[in-house]
Amino acid sequence: MTSKKLVNSVAGCADDALAGLVACNPNLQLLQGHRVALRSDLDSLKGQVALLSGGGSGHEPAHAGFIGKGMLTGVVAGAVFTSPAAGSILAAIRAVAQAGTAGTLLIVKNYTGDRLNFGLAREQARAEGIPVEMVVVGDDSAFTVPKKAGRRGLCGTVLIHKVAGALAEAGAGLEEITDRVSEVAKAMGTLGVSLSSCSVPGSKPTFELSADEVELGLGIHGEAGVHRIKMATADEIVALMLDHMTSSSNVSHVPVQSGSSVVLMVNNLGGLSFLELGIIADAAVRSLEGRGVKIARALVGTFMSALEMPGISLTLLLVDEPLLKLIDAETTASAWPNVAKVLVTGRKRCRAAPAKPLEAPDSTAAGGAASKQVVLVLERVCATLLGLEEHLNALDRAAGDGDCGTTHSCAARAIQGWLKEGPPPASPAQLLSRLSLLLLEKMGGSSGA
Incomplete structure (x- = not known):
């Protein structure tokens, strides 16, 4: 059965969604004739490196929610779960080049369609004399053995947007930003788990799960994970996810161990209640700290969704002080949370309850x-x-x-x-x-x- 969706038309839903975001955010503008959103203060970026990202729609607030001073310059949106056309990507590159920017970095998630279309646009732009570099992010920690296509690009990509944005805002050059974020992308891992699938507007659900199963290691387009596990408590599922992500026997693991310092992202895949998100966040903090891992910053919310999928992904990024400064740098991007710029681990989380007044003694003996x-x-x-x-x-x-x-x-x-x-x-x-x-x-x- 096709799921119900509040849309005007299946064909126009990605355009309408982007138009709605731009209509409510004066800091954004649409590029006429293209499904491209750009900073409305583009002309103030002369001499600065421009950052473009994008991909299929349906991952809101990614990618347009991360446009702003200190993050992305613009994004190119495809149809739902579909890579954008090379022509629109090229138009976005030309638009930021004509505003006088000092080259463009394309931040792309590791999916074949995105790599092809952003890659083609890069070659065309370079032929026109525009300096363009491309970083492909693959942060998926699901696959224990190597896959031909490599690791998929997931929620960790948002942290790359943040780091690149802080460097660009600080005046770093195109080559420096490219090298730096390529290194950061290697020190990161993401793993998803879902209670059921999602459905693209006008279609049936992408996969079926029985009532007592959850899918571990799935992508953000409703594609299947690495294996199905029995439904368990939040604590058990989080422990299983962290074991899988950090196990050295897993070729795509993130090398987090006792003593490591990390940024933790707890990402709602779209359909999980805030109640469950809080429970998962608590489980993740307890589990990591129980392993001797120091949590430097914790981001909890919806960063990269898969439409209405009821599930979560956990991202771990290994950090040091210079990298934390970039994570902490100011941004006006509407979807970046207001994160406390202090360590999470080592904070006193409880305050003593007030003392109760003394009771009058019982007039008759207890225990009779x-x-x-x-x-x-x-x-x-x-x-x-x-x-x-x-x-x-x-x-x-x-x-x-x-x-x-x-x-x-x-x-x-x-x-x-x-x-x-x-x-x-x-x-x-x-x-x-x-x-x-x-x-x-x-x-x-x-x-x-």
Whole structure:
């Protein structure tokens, strides 16, 4: 079955999406007759190296979200998951050359169509006397044995946009930027995992996954990964991803080990909830720090998506202080996050809770016959509530948001835990007072209050 999409037409969706971004961002302009977005202050870049990137649409906010001072000069967008035409790439190169820039660097993800079209445009531009260089980024850490086409270009490409942009803004020359980012690209790895596929507008899903499977090591066009694994907890999946990415037996691994300093990117492939993204980010930080890896910066969000694919990719980039300065350099690109320019690892993440006021002593001795009776009653109440969890949720789905049973189970588990800590107060007033505070703190929802 073809999936539903909010578009005007399948044929025009890439044009409309780019037009929408430009319409809402005064710092961008479209190049007439082409699916190309450029900085609107192009004429202020005289003598500076221009940076062009691009590829298929459907990876938003990549690539146009990364246009701005300190990042890309412009991008060339293809149709959904399709390389842009060489003619449009050449038009973009000519446009930035005519603005007086000191040469152009093309930043290309390692896909055959992109390499061919950007490569052809580069040769034509060079024939016209325009200095053009090209860097091909292949940061995929999925394949354990060499592939003919090499490693695919994934979310790590965004970090290359950032590093190149900071160098260009600082006045570095074309050759220097090309050499520097080529080196940086080698010290990076990305791995994706998906819960299900995505679908190109007007088409069916690109692949099928059963309810208990996830796809490991897939690309950003819905192409298959290296293998399917059973559904597991976020902690287990993240540990598996990091094992795969850093294993020296994997030909495409990133050489991260204990003592390494990294930039971590947790990238939403388009359809994952922010709730899950936070859980994955927490798992990644704990897992890396548990391996002795220092996290210098952490970027969490949507950087390079695959339409509505519910999945994530993790990127690790090995960094030193000079490289961190480039990552930290200012940019006006709308999709680059406001990252704290301090180390993530070694920060104190918790503040002590305020001390509670002292309670009045229990007027009647705890642990007596009355107290034992209370424990039996509370145990029965808790067991009953836990047994009714799904029934109460079903009733609440008909009347509300379907969480009533879950909320009451939460309360039951909190009371069971509290009873394990010691006998409850025998005084009914103190018993009810303690229970009310427990439910306020642990139960949540309107029922708890």
